[in-house]
Each structure stands twice: as structure tokens, then as C-alpha cells.
Amino acid sequence: MSVYKHNYRAYTGEVTPLWTRVLVLARYAFAEAWSSKITVALFTLSLLPIIVFLIVIYLANNPIARALIVKGNSAGLEVDARYFFQILQTQSMIALAITAWVAPRLISSDLSDNALPILLSHPISRFGYVFAKFIALFSSLSAVTWVPCLLLFAYQGYSSPQPWIGGNLQIGVGVFVGAVIWIAFLSILGLALSSWVKWRIVATGTIFAVLFVPAGIGGIVTAILRTKWGFLLNVPFMMSVLWRRLLGVQSFSFAGESIPISAILVMLALACVLCIAMLNARIRAREVVRG
Amino acid sequence: MGVIDLDGLEVRLGNRIVLNGLTGTLRGQAIGLLGPNGAGKSTLISTLLGFHQPLRGTARVFDFDVCRDRAQIRQQIGYMPENDSFIGNMSGVRFVRYMAELAGLPRGEALERAHEALFYVGLGEVRYRKVSTYSLGMKQLIKLAQALAHGPKLLILDEPTNGLDPVARQRMIQVIKEIRKEGSIRLLISSHLLRDIDETCDEVLILKDGRIAALRNIEEERKSHRNFIEIETVGATEQFSARIRELGCECASFPGGRIKLVMPDNIEARDLYVIASDQGVQIRRMNQRRDSLEDIFLRAMDNEVGRPEHVSV
Numbered sequence: 001m002s003v004y005k006h007n008y009r010a011y012t013g014e015v016t017p018l019w020t021r022v023l024v025l026a027r028y029a030f031a032e033a034w035s036s037k038i039t040v041a042l043f044t045l046s047l048l049p050i051i052v053f054l055i056v057i058y059l060a061n062n063p064i065a066r067a068l069i070v071k072g073n074s075a076g077l078e079v080d081a082r083y084f085f086q087i088l089q090t091q092s093m094i095a096l097a098i099t100a101w102v103a104p105r106l107i108s109s110d111l112s113d114n115a116l117p118i119l120l121s122h123p124i125s126r127f128g129y130v131f132a133k134f135i136a137l138f139s140s141l142s143a144v145t146w147v148p149c150l151l152l153f154a155y156q157g158y159s160s161p162q163p164w165i166g167g168n169l170q171i172g173v174g175v176f177v178g179a180v181i182w183i184a185f186l187s188i189l190g191l192a193l194s195s196w197v198k199w200r201i202v203a204t205g206t207i208f209a210v211l212f213v214p215a216g217i218g219g220i221v222t223a224i225l226r227t228k229w230g231f232l233l234n235v236p237f238m239m240s241v242l243w244r245r246l247l248g249v250q251s252f253s254f255a256g257e258s259i260p261i262s263a264i265l266v267m268l269a270l271a272c273v274l275c276i277a278m279l280n281a282r283i284r285a286r287e288v289v290r291g
Numbered sequence: 292m293g294v295i296d297l298d299g300l301e302v303r304l305g306n307r308i309v310l311n312g313l314t315g316t317l318r319g320q321a322i323g324l325l326g327p328n329g330a331g332k333s334t335l336i337s338t339l340l341g342f343h344q345p346l347r348g349t350a351r352v353f354d355f356d357v358c359r360d361r362a363q364i365r366q367q368i369g370y371m372p373e374n375d376s377f378i379g380n381m382s383g384v385r386f387v388r389y390m391a392e393l394a395g396l397p398r399g400e401a402l403e404r405a406h407e408a409l410f411y412v413g414l415g416e417v418r419y420r421k422v423s424t425y426s427l428g429m430k431q432l433i434k435l436a437q438a439l440a441h442g443p444k445l446l447i448l449d450e451p452t453n454g455l456d457p458v459a460r461q462r463m464i465q466v467i468k469e470i471r472k473e474g475s476i477r478l479l480i481s482s483h484l485l486r487d488i489d490e491t492c493d494e495v496l497i498l499k500d501g502r503i504a505a506l507r508n509i510e511e512e513r514k515s516h517r518n519f520i521e522i523e524t525v526g527a528t529e530q531f532s533a534r535i536r537e538l539g540c541e542c543a544s545f546p547g548g549r550i551k552l553v554m555p556d557n558i559e560a561r562d563l564y565v566i567a568s569d570q571g572v573q574i575r576r577m578n579q580r581r582d583s584l585e586d587i588f589l590r591a592m593d594n595e596v597g598r599p600e601h602v603s604v
Contacts, residue, residue, distance in 0.1 A: 008411060010475040011404065011442025015395035018362055024392045113379045113423075118437065121340050121370035122393040123362040285342045 021124045025132030032109075033102045033140055042101060046094040046144040053087050053152055061159035079156050081247045084171050087149055088243055092182050095141045096211070099183075102140055103190025104203035106133045112198045117285040126283050130191060137187040146179035174246035182239055185268055192275035195282040211235050228259055235271075238264045292354050293318040294445060294477045295339065299348030302331075302338050309334040311501040312348065317479075319494025319508065321471045324481040325588060326498035332481045333373060335498070336447055339479075340370060353444065366395060369438030373449040373481075375430055379423030383414055386422050387437045394441035401440070408440040409433070412466055428459035435466065439476075446470065448480045452487050460487075467491045489584040497591040505591035509584060518554040520579050522563070523547070526572035534566045548575075 016024075033039055059065040060077040069077070110116060119129060153172045157165035165172070190207055197203035218233030231237050241257055242264050243249075293316035302310040310331045324332045337343050339352055341361035350357045352364045378386055384405050391401035391408075409418040412432040417425065422433060431451065438446055451467065452460045468491060470476055482488055488495055489509070497505040524531060528548050535542050535552060542552040554560075560577065567574050 008439070008470055008473045008476075009407075009442075010473075011396065011400075013400050014397060015366070016392075016397060018366075018395075021393055021395070024389075028389055109380060110378065114374060114376045115378050116376075117372040117374075118370065118376045118390065118434070119393070120342070121365060121368065121372075122390065123365040123395065124393060125361075285337065285340075 018123055021122065022128045022132045022135075025119075025124065025129060026135040029106050029133050029136035030139065033105055033136055036101070036105060038101055039098070039105075039140075042094070042098050043144060046091065046098070047148070049087070049090045049094070050148045050152065053083075054155065056083075057152060057156050057159060061156070061161065079160075081168070081171050081174075081249045084149065084153065084175055085243055085247050085249045087152060088145075088175055088178055088247070089240065091145045091149060092179070092239065095145050095183055095186060096208075098141060098144060099137065099186040099190040100204045100207040103137055103187070103207065104194040104197070104200040106136060107191055107194040108198055108200050108203050111195065111282075116283065120285045126280075130279050130283055133191055134187050137190060138183055141183035141186060142179075145183055146176050149175045149179060170246075170248050174243070174248065178239075178243040178246045181242065181268070185235075185272065188272050188275045188279075192278040195279055229263075231259055232263060232267045235268075238267060294322065294353065295479070296351040296354070297348070298350075300335075300338065300345055300350050301347040302334055302343050303346045304334065304343070308346075309501050310338065310345075313350075313498075313501075313503055314348075315496065315503055315506045317494060317496060317506075319477075319492065320474070321467075321478040321480065321492040321494070323488030323492035323495040323509075323584075324479060324498070325483070325485065325488055325495055325584075326504070327592075328483065329500075330498040331501040332498055333449060334501075336370075336449055336479070336481060339447070340365065340368065367444040369394075369441065369443035369446045369476075371431075371434045371438045371446070371448045371451060373453060377422045377430060377433060379421065381422055382419050383409055383422055383425070383433055383436075384418040386433065387440050390437040391440040394443075396441050404440045404442075405436075408436040411439065412436045413462060427454050428456065428462075431455060431459070431463065435463070439470070443476060445477045445479060448478065450482055451480065452482065452484060464490055485584050485588055495584065495587065497588060499592060505587060507587055509587075512587065518556070518558075518579075520552050520554060520560070520563075520577060522550050522552070522574055522578075523576040524550060524567070524572050524574055526567075527570055528572065531567060531570045531572045534570060535563065538562065538566075 056077065057079055059069060060079045066077060110119065116129075120126065124132075150172060153165075153175060157168075189210065193206050193210060194203045197206050215234035215236060218230040218237075220230070221233070222228065222230030231241075238259070241259060242261065244257075245261055295317040297313040297315050297317075300310055300313040301308060313335070324335065326332050334343065338345060338350055339357055341357055341364065344358060353367060355364045355367075357364060378389070381389065384402075387405035387408055388401045391404055392398060396404060406415075406418065409415050412435050414429060414432050414436060417429065422430070425433060431453070435448070435451065438448075448467070452463050455463060464487065467478065467480070471478055471491065478491070480488060480491060493510045494508050495505070496503065497507075525548055528544060528550065532542050532544050532550060535550075538558055539555045540552045540558060542550060544550050560579070563577075564574065566572075
């Protein structure tokens with residue numbers, strides 16, 4: 001083919017390795033996610049708390065500022081596990097908002113335009129397709145969760161007059177592991193729900209609903225049956241318990257806090273298996289069924 | 292080795308057997324896939340693309356097994372689905388480039404070929420518009436462009452003229468003919484429109500109820516019936532028939548002055564007019580009849596299920 005002759009010409013050039021096709025899908029998905037102004041606005045918004053937390057770390061490690069602001073009472077400017085727990089919680093809620101906005105953009109539009117038969121007719125598997133979308137969403141969420149959290153952790157280590165990182169390594173590891181579990185869960189959940197709802201706005205609402213409606217039901221179950229297991233339906237609460245334990249934050253004397261980590265992990269794993277089953281049922285070249 | 296080899300291929304969807312023991316070798320440059328609705332055309336295409344697992348038997352494309360070598364097969368195929376299938380919020384050129392990259396072209400090459408493919412199918416002027424704003428004909432053409440951009444060895448077109456107006460249909464047929472003429476791409480065209488297959492294909496696979504009803508080389512069929520002629524005469528028909536037989540034609544006369552004859556290769560229609568003039572016979576009508584695809588199709592549909600007509604290709 002050539003533009004001026006309008007003739008067809010066979011392609012005889014190089015072909016990229018098969019494994020790189022997933023990266024092509026991920027790259028286009030990433031571009032699609034960030035082509036929205038709302039995504040950029042949410043990302044910018046996610047930086048505001050980080051700036052505030054950064055300033056607090058600066059002040060906490062500056063003797064003059066401490067003297068001027070806290071006047072002997074340093075409790076408000078303590079940078080410890082609880083402080084990083086707050087950072088992680090704040091950023092995780094922003095990650096949820098970004099998931100609710102971005103995930104439907106990655107999958108719903110492919111489904112509403114019936115793009116799967118064309119996409120899957122290329123050398124890419126259904127797993128490869130979902131994995132590529134997962135990479136795009138996971139990396140977007142990383143930019144607002146563990147990456148800024150670990151940067152703050154590193155800054156605290158740098159600013160602290162005493163050797164700080166060595167003694168608080170659990171915080172860094174906890175922040176990383178806790179954030180990765182949360183955003184991996186959010187990514188799978190967001191993609192699974194988006195694959196079942198064609199309309200983007202409805203998909204966005206569904207992601208919030210699926211997290212918070214069962215939390216309400218769990219609260220009712222807990223109250224009526226006087227059991228702590230109802231909290232297993234409350235994903236944000238379960239994550240909060242998990243993060244506390246990972247970061248080594250002292251927990252409240254609260255019934256839900258005594259839920260074993262293994263139960264939380266099993267619950268999250270079950271939710272992920274359900275999401276994978278939903279994706280497996282939905283991500284198909286549907287046109288073929290007509291026969 | 293053919294383009295597509297089928298060996299007892301059986302595909303089941305739910306409780307229904309959609310493809311039932313398909314066996315045959317397709318070797319044509321442009322293969323037509325014909326059959327009534329529900330015959331299994333789209334299912335066969337989907338199986339070749341690896342979307343369905345055969346229950347029994349095998350299917351091979353360029354000697355690659357559809358189950359084991361799915362990626363290699365898809366690497367060599369360009370697929371234009373029947374229904375709308377695109378990414379609406381992308382521009383035409385970005386969409387085709389995306390598909391070309393997925394098919395394995397490096398980024399630069401993919402962009403270059405996306406532009407070329409869009410110009411080739413006639414969408415050059417609208418390539419920066421979002422695909423969702425395209426008309427139905429344009430959407431068909433962009434599906435063709437994305438199937439062509441990476442230079443496949445086999446182009447699978449599922450109902451390529453679906454929903455097109457006559458001008459757009461003619462344009463599509465013309466493009467398909469050009470691709471076929473260029474020679475580097477084999478075509479598998481599924482259609483329920485006999486005319487489309489007749490104009491573009493040299494081999495036809497007719498499916499009925501999931502079985503092969505006929506597998507024919509259309510070109511061979513045409514050649515074998517090239518000299519079959521029907522004429523309608525007024526005057527001394529018997530004497531005229533006798534003279535024609537003397538020329539070496541096989542001839543049969545019917546009431547009303549109708550004559551059917553098969554002419555040897557060295558005889559032309561002009562010779563018939565000369566004889567008619569000598570005999571004082573008027574030739575009122577002359578049909579040089581071809582065994583049309585419609586005849587092949589109708590015969591295949593009349594055949595008993597399970598007794599496919601195979602013609603060596």
C-alpha cells in the first residue's frame with residue numbers, strides 16, 4: 001500500500017514478539033484512562049493531602065518550627081506508624097474514587113462498542129486482555145497510593161535527625177504491602193464490575209455500591225446477631241484492620257478489630273475469585289455465539 | 292496443504308451441534324462461505340480464529356492447528372467481523388494503528404500502514420474523525436482497513452457488504468477484487484448474498500445445518516459450462532439442427548423452436564448465425580448460459596443432508 005498509489009502492498013517488515021502485545025494493550029488502556037480531564041483532576045486532588053502530609057513531616061523534623069508551633073507539646077507532630085496509617089487511608093479512598101472513574105473507561109467502552117471480537121482476533125488471549133487492563137489500572141492507582149506514601153517515608157527518613165528508617169522499616173513494608181493488596185483488589189473489582197455494566201456512569205456508581213452496601217448489611221448483621229463476623233462484609237473496615245496490623249498500629253478495643261488476618265485474606269481472595277469468574281464469563285468474543 | 296483443512300470438525304454450542312463433521316480442504320485464492328442463516332458460517336469462522344474449541348476433529352489454517360497454534364494463526368489472519376466492532380472514541384487512524392500494533396507491527400510501521408490502509412479503502416479524508424461518527428459504510432470500510440493493515444496472509448470477511456448501499460457495496464466488492472488480484476492474500480468471505488460470492492470468489496463452501504452441502508471450484512464449473520447455449524428460432528428448425536450437428540455440436544430440439552446445444556471450442560456463435568442465414572431460419576434469442584452459483588447453491592440445498600458434493604479442486 002502506498003498513500004499516493006492506493007495500491008495494496010504486503011507487509012514484509014519485522015514483527016514484535018508475542019509477549020509484547022499485552023504491553024500494547026496496556027499502553028493504549030493507560031492512554032485511554034488518562035485522556036480524561038476528570039482523571040487528571042482526581043490525580044491532582046490526590047496530591048493535595050500528600051502536600052499537607054509532606055509539610056507536616058517537614059515541620060515535625062524542624063526544631064524551630066516545632067518550637068514555634070507546638071510550644072512543648074509534640075503529640076500533634078508525631079510522625080509514626082499511626083501517621084502513615086492516616087496517609088495510607090486517605091490515599092486509598094482517593095484510589096477508590098479513581099478506580100470508580102477509570103475502570104469503566106477501560107472495559108465498558110470496549111463492550112459497548114463490541115470491540116472484543118476484533119481485539120481478540122489478534123494474537124492476544126482473554127487473559128492477556130484482562131491482564132493488560134489490570135496493568136493500566138494498577139499502575140494508575142500506584143501513582144496515588146504506595147508511590148507517594150513511600151516517597152513520604154523516604155523523606156521522613158531523610159529529614160529525621162536520628163536514623164529513622166532502620167527502626168521503622170515495618171512501616172515502609174506495611175505501607176507498600178497494604179497499598180498493593182488494596183489497589184490489586186480495587187483493580188480486579190473495578191474491571192469485573194465494569195465488564196458487566198455497559199454504561200460508564202452506572203458502572204462508576206456500582207463500584208461504590210458494591211463496596212458500601214455490603215458494609216451496611218454487615219453492620220446490620222453485626223448489630224442483630226451480636227457477632228464480629230458481620231464486619232467481613234465491610235471491605236473498607238477489613239482493609240483498615242489489615243493496614244493497622246501491617247503497620248503495627250495499636251488497635252482500638254473494638255469487636256471488629258479482633259477479626260483474624262487469615263479471615264480477612266480469605267474473604268478478599270473469595271471476592272477476587274468471584275471477580276475473576278465474572279470477567280471469565282463476560283470477556284469473550286460474543287459475536288461467535290450467534291452461529 | 293490447503294489454506295484451510297477440516298477433518299471431521301464438530302463444534303457444539305450449549306446443547307446444539309452447530310458444526311457436524313466438516314471434512315474438506317479449501318485451496319482457493321478467494322473462498323466463499325455460503326449457507327442459510329444458522330448453517331454455521333460464523334461458527335466456522337470463530338472456530339478458525341480459536342474462539343471455539345472443537346468437540347471432535349481438527350481444523351488447520353496454513354497447517355497450524357486451531358487449538359494448539361492459536362496465536363500463530365491469529366498472527367496471519369485479518370478479521371473483519373459481521374457486526375459493528377470498533378472503539379468509538381478513537382480516531383480512525385489511531386484505531387487502525389492500534390490494531391496493527393496488536394498484530395505485531397512496530398509503532399512507526401503501524402502508524403504508516405494505518406494511513407496507507409485507510410487511503411486504500413477510501414477513508415483517507417476522514418481518518419482523523421472519531422470512528423463513532425462514521426456512517427455504516429465507513430464503519431464497514433474501517434473494519435476492512437484494520438484487517439488489512441498488518442498484511443495478513445488470510446483475510447476473513449464476515450458479511451462484508453452487510454447494510455451497504457449499492458454504491459458502497461460496489462466499492463467494497465471492487466476493493467475485495469483488487470486484494471484478490473494482488474495475490475499475496477487468501478480470502479475467506481462469508482455471505483448470504485450469492486452475488487457477492489459469485490463476483491469475488493473462485494471456490495465456494497456451502498454449509499447446510501452444520502454440514503458441508505457442497506465444496507466447489509466456481510471457476511472450474513464456469514469453464515465446463517462455457518459453451519452451453521440456448522437459442523429460440525423461427526423457421527426450419529429440424530434442418531437447422533441437423534446442420535449444427537454436422538459442425539460437431541451436441542444438440543437437442545424442443546417444441547416452439549427452442550434448441551439447446553453444447554458447442555465445441557472451435558465453433559463460435561457467429562457460425563450459428565451463418566447457418567441460420569443459409570437455412571432461412573431466424574434466431575430470435577440466444578442465451579450463453581453459465582451454471583451460475585445460484586444453481587450450485589440450490590442443488591446443494593436440495594441434496595440430502597450428509598451427502599456432500601465434493602469436487603476435486
